[in-house]
Amino acid sequence: xxxxxxxxxxxxxxxxxxxxxxxxxxxxxxxxxxxxxxxxxxxxxxxxxxxxxxxxxxxxxxxxxxxxxxxxxxxxxxxxxxxxxxxxxxxxxxxxxxxxxxxxxxxxxx
Amino acid sequence: xxxxxxxxxxxxxxxxxxxxxxxxxxxxxxxxxxxxxxxxxxxxxxxxxxxxxxxxxxxxxxxxxxxxxxxxxxxxxxxxxxxxxxxxxxxxxxxxxxxxxxxxxxxxxx
DNA sequence: AACCTTTATCGTAATATTGCAATATTAAAA
DNA sequence: TTTTAATATTGCAATATTACGATAAAGGTT
Numbered sequence: 262x263x264x265x266x267x268x269x270x271x272x273x274x275x276x277x278x279x280x281x282x283x284x285x286x287x288x289x290x291x292x293x294x295x296x297x298x299x300x301x302x303x304x305x306x307x308x309x310x311x312x313x314x315x316x317x318x319x320x321x322x323x324x325x326x327x328x329x330x331x332x333x334x335x336x337x338x339x340x341x342x343x344x345x346x347x348x349x350x351x352x353x354x355x356x357x358x359x360x361x362x363x364x365x366x367x368x369x370x371x
Numbered sequence: 372x373x374x375x376x377x378x379x380x381x382x383x384x385x386x387x388x389x390x391x392x393x394x395x396x397x398x399x400x401x402x403x404x405x406x407x408x409x410x411x412x413x414x415x416x417x418x419x420x421x422x423x424x425x426x427x428x429x430x431x432x433x434x435x436x437x438x439x440x441x442x443x444x445x446x447x448x449x450x451x452x453x454x455x456x457x458x459x460x461x462x463x464x465x466x467x468x469x470x471x472x473x474x475x476x477x478x479x480x481x
Numbered sequence: 482a483a484c485c486t487t488t489a490t491c492g493t494a495a496t497a498t499t500g501c502a503a504t505a506t507t508a509a510a511a
Numbered sequence: 512t513t514t515t516a517a518t519a520t521t522g523c524a525a526t527a528t529t530a531c532g533a534t535a536a537a538g539g540t541t
Contacts, residue, residue: 263499263526269422270397274404278397285392286529287380294384297472305487312379317530319489324528338538339487346473353466359459362407372530373496396499415517427500429519434498448508449517 277355280348283328288313288321296331296344305339387465390458393438398423398431406441406454415449 267275284290288311295310308318322342325331329348334341377385394400398421405420418428432452435441439458444451 263497263524265396265499265527266422267397270401274397274400277400278395281391281393281400282395283391285388285395286375287377287384287388288375288529290384290387290391291380293469297469297475308488312376313529314531315488316490316532320529323489335488335537337487344469344473349466349469349473353470356459356463356466359403359407359454360463363454363456363459365407372494373528375497375529398499418518423499424501425518426502426520430499433519445507445518447517448510 276351279328280330280352283325283330286321288318289325289330292318292321292325293330293344296342305336305341307342386461389438390440390462393435393440396431398428399435399440402428402431402435403440403454406452415446415451417452 270278284293291311292307295307307322308315311318313321322331322333326333329345331342332345333343380388394403401421402417405417417432418425421428423431432441432443436443439455441452442455443453
């Protein structure tokens with residue numbers, strides 16, 4: 262096989278997995294960190310920041326975009342990439358939920 | 372090609388990516404959620420909770436374990452799996468950092 | 482127009498992941 | 512000791528990901 266059986270899991274589980282998967286590569290973590298670091302969203306030099314060829318970076322950007330972690334607006338002949346806070350909100354919510362679950366458990370095990 | 376060029380990225384970037392990748396599959400999200408839901412850590416019925424064959428579940432558990440998201444103690448002839456809070460702490464820290472970065476940016480763009 | 486810059490897409494090779502049947506391992510139970 | 516139950520490992524097929532050279536597309540600049 263090799264294909265994930267997404268249809269057997271809940272929408273929420275697939276959503277979290279998709280976001281996590283998008284963040285599951287150091288280049289994509291680096292891109293997110295860079296977008297946070299630079300002052301403006303008028304980027305266009307992401308390629309120079311990464312130790313990867315331009316087509317590879319473009320591919321990583323597309324994956325981040327399709328997962329909803331970033332958004333890109335065309336700005337003249339370059340593109341302005343930004344972090345999409347909606348996705349981060351979902352992530353944050355999941356971890357808050359995990360945290361709550363752990364607090365509950367503390368009372369009776371491990 | 373096909374292999375991630377980890378050596379070109381920082382240790383932190385690789386660490387976050389590894390954790391995120393481990394969570395990047397709905398079955399593994401489901402496992403984490405299940406470990407949070409059940410009352411005790413004396414599990415052993417994770418296989419029955421998932422719509423996947425036993426060897427597949429075992430493999431997912433191993434991946435979560437090697438990423439540091441869960442730990443497993445042998446308990447008689449079954450195994451007691453628990454969430455490893457250390458990994459979650461790293462994750463939480465990363466998102467806090469992202470949050471801070473976004474607050475900074477709010478002042479001047481997008 | 483001809484040219485440059487920036488980003489995307491295509492094609493392809495190398496490698497990784499997903500999933501499961503078959504089988505092994507381990508320890509408790511009978 | 513034989514059996515049973517729980518989990519791991521092996522081997523393999525199907526599919527996905529990663530990376531990049533070559534090339535295309537789109538918008539500026541001269």
